[in-house]
Amino acid sequence: MVASPVRGMREEQRRQEQPKQGKAGSEWAQGPSGNGKIPAPGGGWKSGLPAFGVALALLGGLFFLNPAQGREVARLWKESTYTVLGLLPPVFLLLGLFDSWVSRERIIPLLGEGSGIRGGVLATLLGALAAGPLYLSFPIAEVMLVKGASLRNVFVFVGAWSTMKIPMFLFEVGSLGGRFAVVRYAVSLVGIVLIAKGTELFLGKEERRFLLARYYETEA
Structure with a gap:
Protein backbone atom coordinates (compact mmCIF):
# COMPACT_ATOMS: atom_id res chain seq x y z
CA MET A 1 0.00 0.00 0.00
CA VAL A 2 1.34 3.44 -0.95
CA ALA A 3 1.31 6.07 1.77
CA SER A 4 -0.52 9.31 1.06
CA PRO A 5 1.69 12.10 -0.33
CA VAL A 6 -0.34 14.83 1.37
CA ARG A 7 -1.05 13.53 4.87
CA GLY A 8 2.27 14.57 6.37
CA MET A 9 2.04 18.07 4.95
CA ARG A 10 -1.62 18.36 5.98
CA GLU A 11 -0.85 17.21 9.53
CA GLU A 12 1.76 19.94 9.89
CA GLN A 13 -0.55 22.57 8.41
CA ARG A 14 -3.40 21.51 10.69
CA ARG A 15 -1.16 21.78 13.76
CA GLN A 16 -0.20 25.30 12.72
CA GLU A 17 -3.76 26.39 11.98
CA GLN A 18 -5.50 24.61 14.86
CA PRO A 19 -5.68 27.66 17.16
CA LYS A 20 -7.53 29.50 14.38
CA GLN A 21 -10.12 26.81 13.68
CA GLY A 22 -13.21 25.68 15.50
CA LYS A 23 -14.85 27.03 18.63
CA ALA A 24 -13.23 26.40 21.95
CA GLY A 25 -15.20 23.85 23.96
CA SER A 26 -17.37 22.83 21.03
CA GLU A 27 -18.11 19.17 20.47
CA TRP A 28 -16.19 19.17 17.21
CA ALA A 29 -13.18 20.93 18.69
CA GLN A 30 -13.12 18.19 21.33
CA GLY A 31 -13.06 15.47 18.68
CA PRO A 32 -15.91 13.13 17.67
CA SER A 33 -15.60 11.18 20.91
CA GLY A 34 -15.50 14.27 23.13
CA ASN A 35 -12.10 13.38 24.59
CA GLY A 36 -10.14 16.15 22.87
CA LYS A 37 -8.38 13.74 20.52
CA ILE A 38 -8.63 13.77 16.76
CA PRO A 39 -8.27 10.29 15.22
CA ALA A 40 -4.89 9.71 13.64
CA PRO A 41 -4.70 8.94 9.93
CA GLY A 42 -4.37 5.38 8.73
CA GLY A 43 -1.18 3.39 9.20
CA GLY A 44 0.21 4.20 5.76
CA TRP A 45 2.37 1.60 4.05
CA LYS A 46 2.91 -0.33 7.30
CA SER A 47 -0.78 -1.25 7.42
CA GLY A 48 -0.30 -3.19 4.17
CA LEU A 49 2.54 -5.36 5.43
CA PRO A 50 0.32 -8.18 6.77
CA ALA A 51 -1.52 -8.48 3.45
CA PHE A 52 1.79 -8.40 1.58
CA GLY A 53 3.14 -11.17 3.79
CA VAL A 54 0.08 -13.32 3.19
CA ALA A 55 0.41 -12.78 -0.57
CA LEU A 56 4.06 -13.83 -0.47
CA ALA A 57 3.18 -16.93 1.55
CA LEU A 58 0.46 -17.90 -0.94
CA LEU A 59 2.83 -17.36 -3.84
CA GLY A 60 5.47 -19.52 -2.16
CA GLY A 61 2.91 -22.26 -1.59
CA LEU A 62 1.83 -22.07 -5.22
CA PHE A 63 5.46 -22.38 -6.36
CA PHE A 64 5.76 -25.51 -4.23
CA LEU A 65 2.53 -27.10 -5.47
CA ASN A 66 2.64 -25.99 -9.12
CA PRO A 67 5.87 -24.27 -10.21
CA ALA A 68 4.52 -23.38 -13.68
CA GLN A 69 1.51 -21.53 -12.31
CA GLY A 70 3.68 -19.95 -9.66
CA ARG A 71 5.98 -18.49 -12.29
CA GLU A 72 3.01 -17.16 -14.25
CA VAL A 73 1.55 -15.50 -11.15
CA ALA A 74 4.94 -13.98 -10.33
CA ARG A 75 5.20 -12.62 -13.89
CA LEU A 76 1.75 -11.01 -13.70
CA TRP A 77 2.56 -9.59 -10.27
CA LYS A 78 5.75 -8.02 -11.58
CA GLU A 79 3.94 -6.48 -14.56
CA SER A 80 1.21 -5.06 -12.32
CA THR A 81 3.81 -3.62 -9.95
CA TYR A 82 5.62 -1.87 -12.81
CA THR A 83 2.30 -0.47 -14.04
CA VAL A 84 1.40 0.91 -10.62
CA LEU A 85 4.86 2.41 -10.09
CA GLY A 86 4.64 4.07 -13.49
CA LEU A 87 1.25 5.68 -12.79
CA LEU A 88 1.33 6.75 -9.15
CA PRO A 89 4.33 9.15 -9.09
CA PRO A 90 2.91 11.53 -11.74
CA VAL A 91 -0.48 11.46 -10.03
CA PHE A 92 1.08 12.25 -6.65
CA LEU A 93 3.06 15.09 -8.22
CA LEU A 94 -0.07 16.65 -9.71
CA LEU A 95 -1.95 16.18 -6.44
CA GLY A 96 0.84 17.91 -4.55
CA LEU A 97 0.64 20.88 -6.90
CA PHE A 98 -3.13 20.95 -6.64
CA ASP A 99 -2.96 20.80 -2.85
CA SER A 100 -0.51 23.70 -2.78
CA TRP A 101 -2.10 25.96 -5.37
Whole structure:
Protein backbone atom coordinates (compact mmCIF):
# COMPACT_ATOMS: atom_id res chain seq x y z
CA MET A 1 0.00 0.00 0.00
CA VAL A 2 1.34 3.44 -0.95
CA ALA A 3 1.31 6.07 1.77
CA SER A 4 -0.52 9.31 1.06
CA PRO A 5 1.69 12.10 -0.33
CA VAL A 6 -0.34 14.83 1.37
CA ARG A 7 -1.05 13.53 4.87
CA GLY A 8 2.27 14.57 6.37
CA MET A 9 2.04 18.07 4.95
CA ARG A 10 -1.62 18.36 5.98
CA GLU A 11 -0.85 17.21 9.53
CA GLU A 12 1.76 19.94 9.89
CA GLN A 13 -0.55 22.57 8.41
CA ARG A 14 -3.40 21.51 10.69
CA ARG A 15 -1.16 21.78 13.76
CA GLN A 16 -0.20 25.30 12.72
CA GLU A 17 -3.76 26.39 11.98
CA GLN A 18 -5.50 24.61 14.86
CA PRO A 19 -5.68 27.66 17.16
CA LYS A 20 -7.53 29.50 14.38
CA GLN A 21 -10.12 26.81 13.68
CA GLY A 22 -13.21 25.68 15.50
CA LYS A 23 -14.85 27.03 18.63
CA ALA A 24 -13.23 26.40 21.95
CA GLY A 25 -15.20 23.85 23.96
CA SER A 26 -17.37 22.83 21.03
CA GLU A 27 -18.11 19.17 20.47
CA TRP A 28 -16.19 19.17 17.21
CA ALA A 29 -13.18 20.93 18.69
CA GLN A 30 -13.12 18.19 21.33
CA GLY A 31 -13.06 15.47 18.68
CA PRO A 32 -15.91 13.13 17.67
CA SER A 33 -15.60 11.18 20.91
CA GLY A 34 -15.50 14.27 23.13
CA ASN A 35 -12.10 13.38 24.59
CA GLY A 36 -10.14 16.15 22.87
CA LYS A 37 -8.38 13.74 20.52
CA ILE A 38 -8.63 13.77 16.76
CA PRO A 39 -8.27 10.29 15.22
CA ALA A 40 -4.89 9.71 13.64
CA PRO A 41 -4.70 8.94 9.93
CA GLY A 42 -4.37 5.38 8.73
CA GLY A 43 -1.18 3.39 9.20
CA GLY A 44 0.21 4.20 5.76
CA TRP A 45 2.37 1.60 4.05
CA LYS A 46 2.91 -0.33 7.30
CA SER A 47 -0.78 -1.25 7.42
CA GLY A 48 -0.30 -3.19 4.17
CA LEU A 49 2.54 -5.36 5.43
CA PRO A 50 0.32 -8.18 6.77
CA ALA A 51 -1.52 -8.48 3.45
CA PHE A 52 1.79 -8.40 1.58
CA GLY A 53 3.14 -11.17 3.79
CA VAL A 54 0.08 -13.32 3.19
CA ALA A 55 0.41 -12.78 -0.57
CA LEU A 56 4.06 -13.83 -0.47
CA ALA A 57 3.18 -16.93 1.55
CA LEU A 58 0.46 -17.90 -0.94
CA LEU A 59 2.83 -17.36 -3.84
CA GLY A 60 5.47 -19.52 -2.16
CA GLY A 61 2.91 -22.26 -1.59
CA LEU A 62 1.83 -22.07 -5.22
CA PHE A 63 5.46 -22.38 -6.36
CA PHE A 64 5.76 -25.51 -4.23
CA LEU A 65 2.53 -27.10 -5.47
CA ASN A 66 2.64 -25.99 -9.12
CA PRO A 67 5.87 -24.27 -10.21
CA ALA A 68 4.52 -23.38 -13.68
CA GLN A 69 1.51 -21.53 -12.31
CA GLY A 70 3.68 -19.95 -9.66
CA ARG A 71 5.98 -18.49 -12.29
CA GLU A 72 3.01 -17.16 -14.25
CA VAL A 73 1.55 -15.50 -11.15
CA ALA A 74 4.94 -13.98 -10.33
CA ARG A 75 5.20 -12.62 -13.89
CA LEU A 76 1.75 -11.01 -13.70
CA TRP A 77 2.56 -9.59 -10.27
CA LYS A 78 5.75 -8.02 -11.58
CA GLU A 79 3.94 -6.48 -14.56
CA SER A 80 1.21 -5.06 -12.32
CA THR A 81 3.81 -3.62 -9.95
CA TYR A 82 5.62 -1.87 -12.81
CA THR A 83 2.30 -0.47 -14.04
CA VAL A 84 1.40 0.91 -10.62
CA LEU A 85 4.86 2.41 -10.09
CA GLY A 86 4.64 4.07 -13.49
CA LEU A 87 1.25 5.68 -12.79
CA LEU A 88 1.33 6.75 -9.15
CA PRO A 89 4.33 9.15 -9.09
CA PRO A 90 2.91 11.53 -11.74
CA VAL A 91 -0.48 11.46 -10.03
CA PHE A 92 1.08 12.25 -6.65
CA LEU A 93 3.06 15.09 -8.22
CA LEU A 94 -0.07 16.65 -9.71
CA LEU A 95 -1.95 16.18 -6.44
CA GLY A 96 0.84 17.91 -4.55
CA LEU A 97 0.64 20.88 -6.90
CA PHE A 98 -3.13 20.95 -6.64
CA ASP A 99 -2.96 20.80 -2.85
CA SER A 100 -0.51 23.70 -2.78
CA TRP A 101 -2.10 25.96 -5.37
CA VAL A 102 -5.85 25.51 -4.82
CA SER A 103 -7.34 26.68 -1.55
CA ARG A 104 -10.22 25.13 0.34
CA GLU A 105 -12.16 28.36 -0.04
CA ARG A 106 -12.39 27.73 -3.78
CA ILE A 107 -13.39 24.06 -3.48
CA ILE A 108 -15.95 24.17 -0.68
CA PRO A 109 -18.56 26.18 -2.67
CA LEU A 110 -18.16 23.78 -5.60
CA LEU A 111 -18.02 20.39 -3.86
CA GLY A 112 -18.76 21.04 -0.19
CA GLU A 113 -21.82 20.25 1.89
CA GLY A 114 -23.74 23.23 0.56
CA SER A 115 -22.94 22.67 -3.12
CA GLY A 116 -26.22 20.82 -3.77
CA ILE A 117 -26.96 19.51 -7.24
CA ARG A 118 -24.13 21.53 -8.76
CA GLY A 119 -21.62 19.70 -6.58
CA GLY A 120 -23.02 16.32 -7.57
CA VAL A 121 -22.90 17.19 -11.26
CA LEU A 122 -19.33 18.45 -10.96
CA ALA A 123 -18.23 15.34 -9.04
CA THR A 124 -19.83 13.15 -11.72
CA LEU A 125 -18.09 15.03 -14.53
CA LEU A 126 -14.73 14.83 -12.76
CA GLY A 127 -15.06 11.07 -12.47
CA ALA A 128 -16.45 10.55 -15.96
CA LEU A 129 -13.70 12.59 -17.63
CA ALA A 130 -10.91 10.84 -15.73
CA ALA A 131 -8.57 8.25 -17.20
CA GLY A 132 -6.72 5.39 -15.59
CA PRO A 133 -7.50 2.50 -13.26
CA LEU A 134 -9.77 2.89 -10.26
CA TYR A 135 -7.01 2.89 -7.65
CA LEU A 136 -5.85 6.27 -8.95
CA SER A 137 -9.13 7.78 -7.78
CA PHE A 138 -8.42 7.09 -4.10
CA PRO A 139 -5.56 9.57 -3.54
CA ILE A 140 -7.55 12.11 -5.54
CA ALA A 141 -10.58 11.46 -3.32
CA GLU A 142 -8.40 12.05 -0.27
CA VAL A 143 -7.27 15.43 -1.58
CA MET A 144 -10.90 16.29 -2.29
CA LEU A 145 -11.71 15.58 1.37
CA VAL A 146 -8.74 17.68 2.48
CA LYS A 147 -10.03 20.56 0.38
CA GLY A 148 -13.50 20.41 1.92
CA ALA A 149 -15.53 18.25 -0.49
CA SER A 150 -18.46 16.45 1.09
CA LEU A 151 -18.41 12.70 1.56
CA ARG A 152 -21.40 12.38 -0.72
CA ASN A 153 -19.63 14.11 -3.60
CA VAL A 154 -16.49 12.06 -3.02
CA PHE A 155 -18.55 8.87 -3.22
CA VAL A 156 -20.15 10.13 -6.43
CA PHE A 157 -16.73 10.94 -7.87
CA VAL A 158 -15.33 7.46 -7.17
CA GLY A 159 -18.49 5.81 -8.49
CA ALA A 160 -18.42 7.85 -11.70
CA TRP A 161 -14.73 7.03 -12.17
CA SER A 162 -15.49 3.30 -11.92
CA THR A 163 -18.56 3.07 -14.15
CA MET A 164 -19.16 6.26 -16.16
CA LYS A 165 -15.95 7.08 -18.01
CA ILE A 166 -16.55 8.70 -21.37
CA PRO A 167 -14.19 6.32 -23.29
CA MET A 168 -16.09 3.36 -21.85
CA PHE A 169 -19.38 4.88 -22.99
CA LEU A 170 -18.05 5.45 -26.51
CA PHE A 171 -16.77 1.88 -26.68
CA GLU A 172 -20.20 0.58 -25.66
CA VAL A 173 -21.88 2.72 -28.32
CA GLY A 174 -19.68 1.21 -31.02
CA SER A 175 -19.80 -2.37 -29.74
CA LEU A 176 -23.23 -2.83 -28.15
CA GLY A 177 -25.31 -0.06 -29.67
CA GLY A 178 -26.36 3.41 -28.63
CA ARG A 179 -29.56 2.35 -26.87
CA PHE A 180 -27.75 -0.10 -24.61
CA ALA A 181 -25.02 2.42 -23.83
CA VAL A 182 -27.45 5.21 -22.93
CA VAL A 183 -29.61 2.97 -20.74
CA ARG A 184 -26.59 1.51 -18.97
CA TYR A 185 -25.16 5.00 -18.44
CA ALA A 186 -28.43 6.32 -17.01
CA VAL A 187 -28.87 3.34 -14.70
CA SER A 188 -25.27 3.73 -13.50
CA LEU A 189 -25.84 7.43 -12.75
CA VAL A 190 -28.97 6.73 -10.71
CA GLY A 191 -27.25 3.88 -8.90
CA ILE A 192 -24.21 5.97 -8.05
CA VAL A 193 -26.30 8.79 -6.61
CA LEU A 194 -28.41 6.39 -4.54
CA ILE A 195 -25.39 4.48 -3.28
CA ALA A 196 -23.57 7.70 -2.37
CA LYS A 197 -26.54 9.08 -0.47
CA GLY A 198 -27.28 5.73 1.15
CA THR A 199 -23.68 5.28 2.25
CA GLU A 200 -23.61 8.77 3.73
CA LEU A 201 -26.80 8.09 5.68
CA PHE A 202 -25.57 4.65 6.75
CA LEU A 203 -22.39 6.11 8.20
CA GLY A 204 -24.33 8.41 10.49
CA LYS A 205 -23.30 11.77 11.89
CA GLU A 206 -20.69 10.47 14.34
CA GLU A 207 -19.04 8.18 11.80
CA ARG A 208 -18.84 11.04 9.31
CA ARG A 209 -17.22 13.22 11.96
CA PHE A 210 -14.73 10.49 12.77
CA LEU A 211 -13.77 10.14 9.12
CA LEU A 212 -13.61 13.85 8.34
CA ALA A 213 -11.57 14.53 11.48
CA ARG A 214 -8.64 12.89 9.72
CA TYR A 215 -8.43 15.83 7.34
CA TYR A 216 -9.96 19.01 8.68
CA GLU A 217 -12.11 20.41 11.45
CA THR A 218 -15.62 21.44 10.47
CA GLU A 219 -19.18 20.50 11.18
CA ALA A 220 -20.32 17.25 9.54
